[in-house]
Amino acid sequence: MDANLLGRVHHCQCGRDHAVLTKRVEIGRHILPELPQWMLQDGLTGDVFLVADERTWEAAGRQVYQILTGAGRNVRYHILRGEELHADSRCIGEVMVAMEPVADVIVAVGTGTINDLSRFCAHRLGIPYLIVATAPSMDGFASSVTPVIRDHFKITYPGIHPTQVIGDLEVLCQSPLPMMAAGFGDILGKRVALVDWALGQTMTGEFYCPTIAGMMEEALQACLAVAPQLPSRSPEAVGGLMNALALSGIAMQMMGNSRPASGAEHHISHFLEMRDMARGRPSTYHGDKVGVASLLALRVYEKFFAGNPPAQGKVLAGEELVAALQKAYGPAFDGIMQESGSYLNLPSDWEDWKAHVIENWARYQKTAAAFPALRAAGAQALRAAHGPVTPQDMGYSRGDIADAMRYARFIRGGRPTILTVAAQWGCLDGIVEEILDEVF
Ligand SMILES: [Zn+2]
Numbered sequence: 001m002d003a004n005l006l007g008r009v010h011h012c013q014c015g016r017d018h019a020v021l022t023k024r025v026e027i028g029r030h031i032l033p034e035l036p037q038w039m040l041q042d043g044l045t046g047d048v049f050l051v052a053d054e055r056t057w058e059a060a061g062r063q064v065y066q067i068l069t070g071a072g073r074n075v076r077y078h079i080l081r082g083e084e085l086h087a088d089s090r091c092i093g094e095v096m097v098a099m100e101p102v103a104d105v106i107v108a109v110g111t112g113t114i115n116d117l118s119r120f121c122a123h124r125l126g127i128p129y130l131i132v133a134t135a136p137s138m139d140g141f142a143s144s145v146t147p148v149i150r151d152h153f154k155i156t157y158p159g160i161h162p163t164q165v166i167g168d169l170e171v172l173c174q175s176p177l178p179m180m181a182a183g184f185g186d187i188l189g190k191r192v193a194l195v196d197w198a199l200g201q202t203m204t205g206e207f208y209c210p211t212i213a214g215m216m217e218e219a220l221q222a223c224l225a226v227a228p229q230l231p232s233r234s235p236e237a238v239g240g241l242m243n244a245l246a247l248s249g250i251a252m253q254m255m256g257n258s259r260p261a262s263g264a265e266h267h268i269s270h271f272l273e274m275r276d277m278a279r280g281r282p283s284t285y286h287g288d289k290v291g292v293a294s295l296l297a298l299r300v301y302e303k304f305f306a307g308n309p310p311a312q313g314k315v316l317a318g319e320e321l322v323a324a325l326q327k328a329y330g331p332a333f334d335g336i337m338q339e340s341g342s343y344l345n346l347p348s349d350w351e352d353w354k355a356h357v358i359e360n361w362a363r364y365q366k367t368a369a370a371f372p373a374l375r376a377a378g379a380q381a382l383r384a385a386h387g388p389v390t391p392q393d394m395g396y397s398r399g400d401i402a403d404a405m406r407y408a409r410f411i412r413g414g415r416p417t418i419l420t421v422a423a424q425w426g427c428l429d430g431i432v433e434e435i436l437d438e439v440f
């Protein structure tokens with residue numbers, strides 16, 4: 001990754017300053033032995049607390065422990081036990097209790113869950129942390145917010161950025177193929193997220209930064225180019241994927257939120273995750289759901305922009321909508337109402353928003369015309385890396401996907417996506433039915 005990007009504030013052409021607080025992203029072969037020196041260079045001195053789970057301890061944790069103690073660092077560690085670990089109150093509490101007295105730096109060794117809970121603890125304790133990635137499975141490595149599960153609902157808490165993101169290809173290339181497929185799924189979602197962001201800007205005049213969008217676009221293209229080589233575990237492909245995932249987190253740091261990296265596909269994925277939690281069903285990887293949801297959301301774009309702007313249809317509102325949400329979200333309903341209760345009705349300037357979309361109709365139509373080829377390539381890459389391609393591959397029913405596509409927009413009511421636009425236009429339900437007929 002371009003070192004000029006890191007550890008500084010960028011005065012951007014968009015008019016805003018973008019801060020990247022992460023000082024170092026290193027992706028390469030046999031780089032773990034450099035860690036003690038890099039930590040000192042970036043001011044990560046003092047007592048180390050290493051957090052891993054049973055699997056990531058074997059993958060790299062023990063090695064990191066030996067390298068750091070070998071370099072004279074005082075290291076304590078905690079290994080989270082068990083299969084279904086989440087960044088939830090239980091795991092966070094366990095790490096907080098185990099770390100007594102408070103260390104000077106947390107070294108997280110793992111992927112999503114370990115990274116999320118270490119970031120949360122580091123933020124709470126006011127100490128820095130770094131992440132040694134064990135699989136290129138999701139794009140949250142360099143992010144600075146923390147999704148934490150509380151009362152069946154994923155709440156985004158403030159966190160801190162990692163000071164360093166370390167991806168040793170000797171470790172990453174050994175990670176299970178399905179985890180790589182999940183990472184690729186998370187990157188495939190950027191196509192949807194970027195168009196959703198642009199659509200938001202077109203429609204409501206929301207802030208949009210072409211520089212950040214361009215960075216994400218480059219990462220996406222680089223990753224699509226190497227994706228077919230993932231199944232052979234080529235260091236170039238795995239490194240390209242890891243770089244795209246890290247860059248996505250950097251883009252979120254620059255923006256100050258996840259808009260450049262998360263759109264309709266992430267909302268659908270979060271919806272399905274909540275449904276799994278409500279059912280007490282083990283969930284698949286985050287990126288698995290994002291990848292499959294991306295294929296669905298791209299199809300929504302294709303159908304919505306297929307012809308001329310459609311006529312305004314009937315929109316579900318008021319009591320009827322609330323009842324539908326209650327049914328669809330179950331135990332997460334209260335959380336949803338808290339987050340999006342003020343977005344249940346058509347916005348007062350909806351006719352203006354529509355007019356802006358219609359003015360730009362041809363542009364989005366052209367964008368969507370490239371999506372069938374992207375879906376085919378994406379599905380092929382996912383399948384080759386043993387990742388799921390259809391909702392059925394992950395055990396979801398037609399009803400689950402219908403609910404997710406219809407109501408996932410309320411996960412983040414204030415952030416419009418193609419699902420919001422189609423729903424407010426009154427054509428989402430029809431499009432969803434057509435897609436479900438194709439998929440099921
Ligand atoms: Zn900018």
Ligand SMILES: [Zn+2]
Nearest residue numbers: 138139186290
């Ligand atoms: Zn993601």
